[in-house]
Amino acid sequence: MSAPTEFRTQVAVVGAGPVGATVANYLGLYGVETLLVDRSTDIVDYPRAVGMDDECLRSFQGIGLADEMLADMLQNIPLKMFGADGRCFADIRPATKEFGWPRRNIFMQQLAERTLRKGLERYPHIRPLYGHELIRVEQDGTEVRLHLSGPDGEGALVRAAYVVAADGGRSTIRTQLNIPLVGETSPRKWVVIECDNDPLDAPYTGLHCDPRRPYVCLDLPYNYRRWEFMLFPGEDAEAMLRPERVRELLTGHVPDPAALNVIRARVYTHHSRVASRFVEGRICLVGDAAHLMPPWAGQGMNTGIRDATNVAWKLAAVVSGRAHPRILSTYDTERRAHAKAMVDLSDTLGRILSSTNPWVARPRDILFRGLRLAPAVRDWLVDMRFKPMPRYSERGIVLHRGQEAGKNCAVGRMLVQPKVETSAGLAVHLDDTLGTWFTLIGYGTDPLIHLDDESRAFWDRIGTRYVAVAESRSGRSQGERPTSATDSVVVEDLDGSLRDWFATQPGTMAVIRPDRYVAAVTEPLELASLSCEFERLLSPSRNPKAEDLPSSRSSLEPLGGAS
Template sequence: MSEHTEIRTEVAVVGAGPCGVTVANYLGRYGVQAVLIDRSTEIVDYPRAVGMDDECVRSFQGIGLAEEVLADAIRNVSLKMFGADGRCFADIRPATDEYGWPRRNIFMQQLAEATLRTGLERYPQIKPMFGHELDRLEQDGTEVRLHVTGPAGEKLLVRAQYVVAADGGRSTVRGQLGIPLVGDTHPAKWVVIECDNDPLDAPYTGLHCDPRRPYVCVDLPYGYRRWEFQLFPGEDAEAMLRPEKVHELLTGHVPDPRALNIVRARVYTHHSRVAARFLDGRVCLVGDAAHLMPPWAGQGMNTGIRDATNVAWKLAAVVTGRAHPRILSTYDTERRAHARAMVALSDTLGRVLCSTNTWTARTRDALFRGLTVAPQVRDWLLQMRFKPMPRYTEGVVLHGRRPVAKKSAVGRMFVQPKVETADGRSVLLDETLGEWFTLVGYGTDPLVHLDPESRAFWDGIGTRYVTVTESRSGRSRAERPRSGTDSVVLEDLDGTLRDWFAAQPGTVAVIRPDRYVAAMAHAAELGTLSGAFERLLAPRRQPDRHDEQPPRPTAVPATGGAS
């Protein structure tokens, strides 16, 4: 029996890509102890995700890093689709900012990952373990044991209450748990090329549906540009990475292919697969470990960040005693169906855009041009309303009626307009909501309507209370609306919240930590609603986590193997 080091922690995150590091940042923000394990000591530098949507940026806002990530991104970038004749048949420029951020932002994944890793430095209870490789894991009803090899070959045993597997499409964790990826692998491969001396004046993302060879051209930050070319049957994928073949692919697209400084080139295979389950005992799968999809909707990483944001608050709720462990089952309930929807969207777009049959391609172009004459269809396409928005009909949500009303906001992400604070600052709404549950009342103070027992429950799980009033409803700048309770008072600057609440059956919204609407109620119904939520979460009244665990991940020498 060899000597090894034993590390005890509350959560172990395996994989330090964007999803894993996002989980770790959220756990740090929630005060949870965690280790972050990754076999590599460096950030991977080959071409990966380049599109970041508004929901993703809002998730980064939740860990205080949205502006830092966007500092290396190009905001509000249009997406143009070009037909078989080379003419643009769709110029997608989403104008919506209902979640507080532009819907299309172009970035470079390695820069975003560096920012997210730097963010971990704020949390002493988060221990990065880069250069460490997971060999195997085992779990029982009380913990997960991870057998890990360090950079010098040393053996470690990590004992965690829960594990998040964010270790990519070839997930070691998923493989050891025997969880299958259900779906297909597409036969066509793609060559992805990036240069750092962009020669084109094309500040947009272009999907070129050319049947002779479909390709994508993306304007990236800092003078970089990406090309993605579809390969045909019989073409040798690795041979296509040779300089002469790369220049051949770029011929006709740039003035002088040989003048480009090619910094990255790689061959990719597209997959459309979803794990059979996202939760196995005490292990949760997120990101590429849980689902793989083609890039056409730009939703691979974005879907993974939604996973990370969803699972992080639920794990934190369990280990801090705010909720019963059974709520973890809602991670699978809420996220797997949406991942399947995003894969289906990506598949559909791929079939439409990547046809290599000239007649089919020209028919498609004519159909798109004809359909976009109708204002409603044009708006559906150009504002990206075809993207399936998450809506949770089951999980940590309470719907007042069955079947669920189609227009109900319950289970959907809450809007995020700018509001005005008591000291006159104009800020995005989330900056005022805190990091846990929030009761938001429009024109009513939630605290006034809570009986002592209900108040004790909400206070016990760290809830914040917010009262929204109409803009300029005070007597003057010096006499703004105030609350006689502990509620935060905000003014609805542009009427967005007024209109939102007017369309809903209630004046009080329960907002989850991930900014989804968990329930709606009228003020008089808050007592009943509070009781229902207490039964749903079933929190432990006296969390014992710090009696059982050290204040941060600790390493102690031990002998013998895993028990």
């Protein structure tokens, strides 16, 4: 028998779905040598995840793929809820672009995966290893070893400093690490039916809360449509997938069920589970490997993309020596509680909307119609403010300093993203001026003029960009825009959004993390002390131990192995 081909890499990502491919794209952006492993050679060619929110699009903006995603997407799609009598009792149309992108968008997963895989081609240090199945995972204080089986049964061994488990709800890695999924599984199953010749003029997502059989109907891009029907106790799930039963389910919902070109009919079970921990040694769980949730809030994949954006920059900071490996523990503390909140939201919506008891359904419909008459409640629904937003506490990579823990303080929250104007007169998203790593932003002031030599050396060492925000039209003319005497990037606050944002904060300077969360807010006079605190928070080891950082020998080329 031949010896397995052996690879060494800084990070291995197992699972090339949307979450794993996003991690790999971010690691490519950060210059981290990465191996992307997946047991499949091809992308599954039918829709699965279909909802994408503004936070998710902002993550794709960070890797330069938001516009490519939008090219295959339905933007600002309404979400309508219909009661037992068939009348709409809630019409959710979020208009806010707080984070720079539409809040409710519909896409098809297979197209998004192609875009993400195409994006990986930009990075020569990212190597896909498709058609390889993970058999066994081992780790110690210095590395993780992945034992793989290739397309023809040949063995491969990957030695990685760190591993990201993005291998789905039945995660082999999570199972072998004995990490339990805590929660419950719904006894009700659902049949999902998709066609590629949409017969309906219904350009929205419809949640039909009919107690006779609750169902969901979704308008998808490129003439696709999806239905999801609840099954009742005693109904044979597999029998419901027969063509005649599929047509029976669709009867009354489309003009001619027999005319539909059904491309898929499958049975799904709704799980509400979160892994008991997201980090085990040198391995981090992301996406469905870390949490499973019902589809009611449309947050399954979106939550996974938040995981990816959070864990990628921390891994990059560790393998580059800019932060101590212990910061990886903050991936668990920052992401697990929020994932649980998303699962709870999905469960709550499911209980409200999928009741099969008419005596519960009718009062629910009346209540929701009444709530629409209250402006505050209506706006809360329309703008989807019921969606829990992450706020990272002092146990994460943030600095809450006294008054900053107040209700309106943005520390630990995602930074707003308005349009700003560059020195060339271009109106762009704020993130496009912040660079790819940490940013020090000053409103009405230049961050660099407030840094002493030691503080400047620290921020430079971790690759920080400096941005000074000026009031719009504060230069002498179009030809004489505001400038800086330092290396700071100067942008103009095009519509006053950043002025308003900073006005609610306890300072005119902010530290922004690579994932666009606010790490700290301060006044210029306190910047030196904040710099010291932040350096201690990251605490990169000046003399790292062997077990703290990956080996300096890190190559994606095979190390050997007989053929």
